[in-house]
Amino acid sequence: MKPGKVIGTVTLGVRDPSFSGGRWVVISPMGKDELTVKNGNEVSSAWSLIAYDDLGVGVGDAVLYVEGAEATQPFDRPIPLDAITVALLDTYKFTPPTES
């Protein structure tokens, strides 16, 4: 699981029939700098990604997402996914030691 910030949504006009009930969000991965600056809408320099979402997250929310084969685990059918939101964060705290 990685922390990320939702920065947009994607709507598909035509889609694979295995995608039903979910939606798509654009996530900017949150690194050390983005996690320590609160209440900002910072977009990190890392590549943003598209993730499947069935939690109902919105733009500006901090989320946890999973990439890779584990992203398909919640489904009982084959589905061509490799990123999914798994948690909407109410709060988070990130305080790395200052020497690093």
Add this chain to the structure above:
Amino acid sequence: MILARVDGNAVTSIGHPSLIGRTIVLCTPVDGNGASAGAPFAAVDPMGAGIHARVFITTDGSWTQGTVHDDHSPIRNQIIGIID
């Protein structure tokens, strides 16, 4: 397996059912000298690691599915040891 330092925590009330009620920590990978060595990630913490504790983390999703008793859990990262 990842050597990491616990740098924070996260609280969620809307998420995959296997995450609800579990302690989620934000960790930074570290090298052998304790210096940061990668981007932060989240892990489930069943052991109560304190802030800045050095921990040992498994990225084995199928193991974690067993410990959270959910065959459909997408969780991969879990603390499996706290380093003295």
